[in-house]
Amino acid sequence: MSSQYGVSFMMCLLVYGSEPEERVELVRVVSDVGEPSRQRHGDERNSRTADCRPSATGLLTSYNVVTKICMCGDSVSPRGARRWERNVAESGLSRLKALERTSTSDRISSELRQMIIEGALLPGEQLGEARIADQLGVSRAPVREALQQLVQQKLVVATRNKGVSVVTFTPSDIWEIYDARCAIESHAAVRILEGGPGARVRATDALRTALGALSAAVKRGDPREISTTDLSFHMTLVATADNSRLVDAYSILSAQALTCINRLEIVLPSGEEIIDDHGALIDALATGERDVVVKAITDHLTVAATNLTTRPA
Missing domain, CATH: 1.10.10.10 (Winged helix-like DNA-binding domain superfamily/Winged helix DNA-binding domain)
Known part of the structure; x- marks a missing residue:
């Protein structure tokens, strides 16, 4: 592959892989580099080293290809790209950040x-x-x-x-969901304890904030809001272990558990009982003792799974 076409290819990859707000800046850089190269091109045409340098033609080719392919899908001329960038800067729109794009x-x-x-x-x-x-x-x-x-x-x-x-969840499915939840929450708690006193304090502080939100939901009395906030408390525990893959896995289990709770319309414990149960988890984590924390989590989730799989008499 010749030098100029290699530059074209690499610049296209560079800009195409960039975030939208970075593309105009990268295109501008390509253009700026191309201008002085054009002036040198005549003197270097007969030089033996000219083949090793990116010529103006090669860089401007990169510029044109990049602007046509990567500028939000629109065909934009080099001059138009620079004018657009200048107008954005002058209008204050340059402060805008790219919106989160969801497919x-x-x-x-x-x-x-x-x-x-x-x-x-x-x-x-x-x-x-x-x-x-x-x-x-x-x-x-x-x-x-x-x-x-x-x-x-x-x-x-x-x-x-x-x-x-x-999906239709059977009692066996529910026990699998809560068994997996227990494994992830227990592992997250152990990781927090292994992080030392600082990590433990950060986790307990975050959980107390989540408990406050749960308490507020209990006072409002909406069963589904209570269930959602309850799951958010447990998600906070997992998230404070600072392992994104644990969070991803737990998110799936949370959706399944919340679906089961809402479908079965299980009578929730009293507001005081809910707050006390979750407060006990915080107290267990605060002790810093692994066995105490794991037992508290296991007991808590076992009771919850039993409530979901036991039909009222």
Whole structure:
């Protein structure tokens, strides 16, 4: 590959892989480097080392390719790119930060997930790609991808010749969910203790804040808000272990657990009992003793799973 085409290729990769707000700046740099190269080009044409230097033609080719491919999908001339950058700076728009971009499939997945958790979509209900796509006004591709995400999160099941339907949790499923929750929470707690007194204090402080939110939810008396805030307390415990993969795994289990709680409409313990139970977890963590913390978490989640799988007489 010649020097100039190598530069073109590398610059295209550099800009294409950059965040949107960085692309104009990178394109401007390419342009600035190309200007002096153009002046030297005539003197260096016959030099033996000229082949090893990026020529103005090569750099401007990179610039044109980059602006056409990477500037938000629009074809923008070099002069237009510089003018756009200058106008943005003068108008104060340069202070704007790029918005968080979420794919269509992620938005569909998030909406369907929430509907399953809240019980708007019932166990066994069919989720047809065509129907969802038509209702949302999108193609079937992002809907298919969204459903695949939910299959991986075990909130829906895909059956050959039957399509995709909302999952039905059995008592055995519930015990598996809470067993996994116990494993992750216990491991997170142990990691916190291994982090020393500072990590333990940060975790207990965060949990006391979460307990305050749970207490406020209990006072308002909305069962679903209480359940959601309860799960948020446990998520706080996992998050303070500073392991993103534990958080990702626990997020899936939390959605499954919350779905079970909302579906079964189990009578929650009294407000005082809920606060005391979660306060006991904080006290156990504050002791700094591994066995005490693990036992407190195991007992707490075992009682919760028993309540979910035991039918009232």
